[in-house]
Amino acid sequence: MVKHLRKAAGAALLMSAAALWAVAHAADGKTVGPNGEAPTPAETFRLTADEETKIKAGKHTAALVWHEMSEYTSAVNRGARDEFERLGISVVAETDAGFDAARQKADVETVLAKQPSIIVSLPVDPATAKTVYDPALAAGVKLAFVDNAPAGYAHGRDYAAIVSDDLFQMGAKAAAAMADALGKKGKIGFIFHDADFYVTNQRDNAFKAAISQDYPDMQIVAEAGMADPARSEEIAQGLLTQAPDLDGIYVTWAEPALSVLAALRAAGNSHTKIVTLDLNEPAALDMVKGGNVAALIADEAYVIGVTAARTAAGALVGKEAPAFLVVDSLAVTKDNLAEGWKQSLGKAPPSTLTEAAQ
Amino acid sequence: MMVEARAAPPALERLRRIDLQQWVVYLGFLLIFLFFAITLHDSGFLTARNLSNIVLQTAPATVMAVGLVFVLSAGEIDLSFGSIVAVSALAAAVVMQSYPMPLGVLAGLGAGLAIGFVNGWLVAYGRLPSFLVTLATLGLFAGIARSMTELRSIPVQDPLFTGIFGSGALWGVPSLLIWTVLVVLVGHLLFRETRFGAHVAATGDNPRAALVSGIPIKRIRLAVLTISGFCAGLAGLLYAGRLQAAKYTLGETDLMTVIAAVIVGGTALNGGKGSMIGALVGSLLMGMLNNGLILMGLSVSDQMIVRGLIILGAVAVSLRDPSR
Numbered sequence: 283m284v285k286h287l288r289k290a291a292g293a294a295l296l297m298s299a300a301a302l303w304a305v306a307h308a309a310d311g312k313t314v315g316p317n318g319e320a321p322t323p324a325e326t327f328r329l330t331a332d333e334e335t336k337i338k339a340g341k342h343t344a345a346l347v348w349h350e351m352s353e354y355t356s357a358v359n360r361g362a363r364d365e366f367e368r369l370g371i372s373v374v375a376e377t378d379a380g381f382d383a384a385r386q387k388a389d390v391e392t393v394l395a396k397q398p399s400i401i402v403s404l405p406v407d408p409a410t411a412k413t414v415y416d417p418a419l420a421a422g423v424k425l426a427f428v429d430n431a432p433a434g435y436a437h438g439r440d441y442a443a444i445v446s447d448d449l450f451q452m453g454a455k456a457a458a459a460m461a462d463a464l465g466k467k468g469k470i471g472f473i474f475h476d477a478d479f480y481v482t483n484q485r486d487n488a489f490k491a492a493i494s495q496d497y498p499d500m501q502i503v504a505e506a507g508m509a510d511p512a513r514s515e516e517i518a519q520g521l522l523t524q525a526p527d528l529d530g531i532y533v534t535w536a537e538p539a540l541s542v543l544a545a546l547r548a549a550g551n552s553h554t555k556i557v558t559l560d561l562n563e564p565a566a567l568d569m570v571k572g573g574n575v576a577a578l579i580a581d582e583a584y585v586i587g588v589t590a591a592r593t594a595a596g597a598l599v600g601k602e603a604p605a606f607l608v609v610d611s612l613a614v615t616k617d618n619l620a621e622g623w624k625q626s627l628g629k630a631p632p633s634t635l636t637e638a639a640q
Numbered sequence: 641m642m643v644e645a646r647a648a649p650p651a652l653e654r655l656r657r658i659d660l661q662q663w664v665v666y667l668g669f670l671l672i673f674l675f676f677a678i679t680l681h682d683s684g685f686l687t688a689r690n691l692s693n694i695v696l697q698t699a700p701a702t703v704m705a706v707g708l709v710f711v712l713s714a715g716e717i718d719l720s721f722g723s724i725v726a727v728s729a730l731a732a733a734v735v736m737q738s739y740p741m742p743l744g745v746l747a748g749l750g751a752g753l754a755i756g757f758v759n760g761w762l763v764a765y766g767r768l769p770s771f772l773v774t775l776a777t778l779g780l781f782a783g784i785a786r787s788m789t790e791l792r793s794i795p796v797q798d799p800l801f802t803g804i805f806g807s808g809a810l811w812g813v814p815s816l817l818i819w820t821v822l823v824v825l826v827g828h829l830l831f832r833e834t835r836f837g838a839h840v841a842a843t844g845d846n847p848r849a850a851l852v853s854g855i856p857i858k859r860i861r862l863a864v865l866t867i868s869g870f871c872a873g874l875a876g877l878l879y880a881g882r883l884q885a886a887k888y889t890l891g892e893t894d895l896m897t898v899i900a901a902v903i904v905g906g907t908a909l910n911g912g913k914g915s916m917i918g919a920l921v922g923s924l925l926m927g928m929l930n931n932g933l934i935l936m937g938l939s940v941s942d943q944m945i946v947r948g949l950i951i952l953g954a955v956a957v958s959l960r961d962p963s964r
Binding site for chain 1: 683684690786791793884885889890941
């Protein structure tokens, strides 16, 4: 009997996970939250002067519990820190789990020793993150999440909001940038993230969907999945061997795109254009110098941090935020590099880029 | 200066030789503990909750460290234990989805034992260097862990399992603490008080001499790597119990931490010498460092820099070889 119950519970869990997955991947041209939440533009969430005064008077503290540290995370981190500072909330701890759920659990336990009023975090593994954040909930900490929330958590009751990119928009903008670079026709290689990771999965799927729906003269003729960014050069070489006449390659994010770039350079190929996501200095340098990189699709990572911090601070004074807030994204090309960089990361581009652009 | 040092009176010389190296981990632990206790006295470092967190968080690493002490003392190395952790945790989680809990435990421990045995067999009877064998199996089993569940994480819901291996307690003592003490104690007794332990150290110290004096060095090599696999399997169960889930990333980041803990704890990287208690304290030291540096409010980059410097300092004192 017990065995059957256990089996049934397991099956139910698998089914609900599959359902969740299906919702998260509904590629109907709109980014939806991990639980199917409708998106709300991040800039619409504001605190009143009254609420801000109340928050400032509370002498609150916050901890930032990240999944890993990258250029993206540090822009989010900077946004969150700036917003907390503006609201008189001091940041008492910052952690990096190195993509390890067990370490993230330890990190949450550790920062709780400082009794923060707020934790802003990006869960490494949403499916099992409940055990990670439960101690914080039990301690009465206000939570706000970036990109994803633990399965089983309810908006409002357990966390203030999820703040994320407009992932579908990013994928679609990548497709548009590819079309611009290729004159709306050509053969495309598609390097996607071969892992169960909501953010990259949605962006990759959106690119693919947009190409097939909106650009009849552009075809994805070769695909390769990448699980380990360190191996992306081999993957790119494989792709180029398989289809040497590619006009463009979509790469799931900028770091592996550098390896693709290396493979193209090694082959003496200056024809194939690369479109990828997230800002990255070497990739941008190649772009301003007129190399293979045609466009970098960037989200407003800084604004993600600002907004997540703001929703959690709002929760301290009882202000409810929409469940799923999304920030804008933009295609950064040679022509709008300086503005794009500032808009995305909240700081000026490195001098190497501005000098190379002149 | 050199001349002066050499001419030091015998008593001072003896004092200097009281193997500072052997005590550095305890001294370092104490110093760092005192430092955090003073600087973080108002940041919750000294609360019972925080201190117990440190011990419980390091439980899986400590269990892995015990296995590694055997391996290093025997003059071998195991780089694969991180991926054994993942395979074992996943094996247990997958089996428990359709079968009773004890079978899941058996699957997890069995996977660890089996992979350790394969490592050991290849090293001992295949006459291959353990560095290369375990480097290869590290990749091999990391790949298997990824493909086992297609990168999905598998929930572990059996309350008895999560109690025994994760968040439970027996007479108020957390189960992870019980596992830590039990494994270190068994490891210590096996290493210090049995003929097997003496054989392990002798094999690592000088394999030729060990062979000549009749020590079955092949069996010893097979045994130490099997023990390491078993310990990694148990660590996998502890992670799965604590997180109530298993994922291919478990154990991935532990390799360097565990090696550092064991070395700082006084186990020789090139064999012949090992300390279980040292490894335990080394592991706690690593955990305490992570904890204290976070509580100091340092940014992630600063935490990494300070941690690196402290480990370098500890290794410099514990491993400095005056003859080089």
